Amino acid sequence: MPINSGFPYPLYLVISERDCAGRPLLWVAEEAIRGGVDIIQLREKEMSNDAFLKQARALKKLTDKFGIPLVINDAVDIAIAVEAWGVHVGQQDSAPLEIAEKFADRLHIGWSLEDIAQLESEQMAAVDHLGLSPIYATATKTDTITEWGIDGISEVRKMTDKPLIAIGRMHAGNAVAALAAGANSIAVVSSICQAPDPRAASQQLKNLLL
Numbered sequence: 001m002p003i004n005s006g007f008p009y010p011l012y013l014v015i016s017e018r019d020c021a022g023r024p025l026l027w028v029a030e031e032a033i034r035g036g037v038d039i040i041q042l043r044e045k046e047m048s049n050d051a052f053l054k055q056a057r058a059l060k061k062l063t064d065k066f067g068i069p070l071v072i073n074d075a076v077d078i079a080i081a082v083e084a085w086g087v088h089v090g091q092q093d094s095a096p097l098e099i100a101e102k103f104a105d106r107l108h109i110g111w112s113l114e115d116i117a118q119l120e121s122e123q124m125a126a127v128d129h130l131g132l133s134p135i136y137a138t139a140t141k142t143d144t145i146t147e148w149g150i151d152g153i154s155e156v157r158k159m160t161d162k163p164l165i166a167i168g169r170m171h172a173g174n175a176v177a178a179l180a181a182g183a184n185s186i187a188v189v190s191s192i193c194q195a196p197d198p199r200a201a202s203q204q205l206k207n208l209l210l
């Protein structure tokens with residue numbers, strides 16, 4: 001059984017050094033937290049394991065200071081090493097059932113949903129929340145298949161009670177529609193990490209989601 005079916009984190013920041021427009025990741029993260037981000041995922045696709053672990057430890061200190069959860073993308077070992085709140089895995093990553101078998105009560109498990117048929121997967125038994133990936137195609141992640149769109153969120157909402165995170169070109173102009181369609185959370189990279197003022201961008205998004 002998943003360890004928690006609730007998801008009280010409407011504004012979800014996914015962050016990587018590369019996406020921070022030349023600014024330090026920890027500065028962008030702190031500004032975003034001060035602006036109202038509720039949860040942060042560290043997603044480093046181009047770093048060595050050691051550098052990823054170091055970055056994860058530093059970010060965990062920051063998220064602990066502000067009392068918000070840290071999620072690690074892909075790397076279950078790093079999530080465990082830094083005592084992260086959770087891990088996010090996709091269809092090509094470690095399987096939720098395998099993660100849950102080893103780390104049953106230690107990690108919340110997020111899983112990417114790319115196709116409606118995946119809702120029928122046995123993996124769903126170990127999944128705490130779903131990332132609908134992507135709502136819209138985005139330059140931040142190009143190895144995606146189709147777009148859910150806002151209608152896709154409504155479709156999935158009718159088929160599962162699990163918390164749904166809308167990700168993929170989400171911004172102030174489409175966040176409210178995503179929530180109205182049944183998403184519990186909006187996950188963003190560019191809308192905050194590339195913003196000239198990440199704190200103001202977070203505040204603007206958060207105000208829309210309250």
Ligand SMILES: Cc1ncc(COP(=O)(O)OP(=O)(O)O)c(N)n1
Pocket residue numbers: 014041043073074088089090091092093110111112130131132133141165167187
């Ligand atoms: C909240 C959230 N949803 C979806 C994803 C995408 O995960 P995945 O499909 O494994 O792709 P990568 O992020 O690993 O490239 C996510 N990271 N977060």
Ligand SMILES: Cc1ncsc1CCOP(=O)(O)O
Pocket residue numbers: 014043133134135138139140141167168169170187188189190191
């Ligand atoms: C990690 C991820 N998974 C699906 S889309 C995406 C990237 C979202 O980035 P952006 O918010 O810049 O479109």
Ligand SMILES: [Mg+2]
Pocket residue numbers: 073074088089090093
């Ligand atoms: Mg992944």
